[in-house]
Amino acid sequence: MSANETTHRAAWPQPNQSSAESQAGCAEPKMRADARRSRARLIEAATAAFAANGADAPLDDIARRAGVGIGTLYRHFPTRIDLQAAVFRSQVTNVCSQAEELITAGAPEQAFAAWLRVLAAYLVTKRGLSRAVMESLGKDSELVSSCFMTMRETVDRLLAAAQEAGVLRPDLTATDVLRLVHGVAITTEQAPEETDRLLSLILDGMRAQR
Numbered sequence: 001m002s003a004n005e006t007t008h009r010a011a012w013p014q015p016n017q018s019s020a021e022s023q024a025g026c027a028e029p030k031m032r033a034d035a036r037r038s039r040a041r042l043i044e045a046a047t048a049a050f051a052a053n054g055a056d057a058p059l060d061d062i063a064r065r066a067g068v069g070i071g072t073l074y075r076h077f078p079t080r081i082d083l084q085a086a087v088f089r090s091q092v093t094n095v096c097s098q099a100e101e102l103i104t105a106g107a108p109e110q111a112f113a114a115w116l117r118v119l120a121a122y123l124v125t126k127r128g129l130s131r132a133v134m135e136s137l138g139k140d141s142e143l144v145s146s147c148f149m150t151m152r153e154t155v156d157r158l159l160a161a162a163q164e165a166g167v168l169r170p171d172l173t174a175t176d177v178l179r180l181v182h183g184v185a186i187t188t189e190q191a192p193e194e195t196d197r198l199l200s201l202i203l204d205g206m207r208a209q210r
Helices: 003-010 033-053 059-066 070-076 080-105 108-124 129-137 142-165 173-189 192-206
Strands: none
Touching: 003 108, 033 059, 033 070, 033 080, 059 070, 059 080, 070 080, 080 108, 080 129, 108 142, 108 173, 108 192, 129 142, 142 173, 173 192
C-alpha cells in the first residue's frame, strides 16, 4: 500500500460505516456528464485491476490506470468497499445486458448457450471481489440482494424461453444453472482452456430428451 493510499485510508470509515452508495441497489447514481465519465474510467480501471490482482489491488494503481488523480478516486469512492461495490454492480449489469442482446439476436437455445459462456467468463474474473463485497456489506444487503435478483431474473428469462421452445429439460431451474456454471468457473480457474468443453457437457445434460 502506498503512502498516499495509507494517508487517505486512515480517515476511512470501517466497512460497516461505508457510504450510502455502497448500500444502494443495482443502479448507477445520477451525476454530471464529466463526473460520469471519470467514474466510468475508474470503474473500468478497477475492474481490470481487481481481475488481475484481486479485490485488494492498490488504489493508486487504479487511479493511474484511469488517468485521474487519487483525489478524484476518493471523491467518487470514499471507501474501498464503495469502489468494490460499484465494480460488482457494473459487472452484473453488463452481464445481464448481454443477455438482452442475445435474446433479441438469436434462437432461445443459442441465446441460452451463449450467455452461459458470458456468465462463466464473468465468474472467472471475480478474483475474490464478490466475497469482499459480501463480507463487508452482508449477503442480505440491498446491493447484493438487488444484483442477485437481477441475475436470477435474467437466467429465468433465458431459461423460460428455451423451455417453452422445447429445447431444454422442463425440470431445470435457474438455481441449477447458476450452481452448475459457478462450479465450472471454480474448477477451471487454473485451467481456463477446459471451460468451454465442460460447459458443452453441461449443456448436453440440460437439453430436453427427444
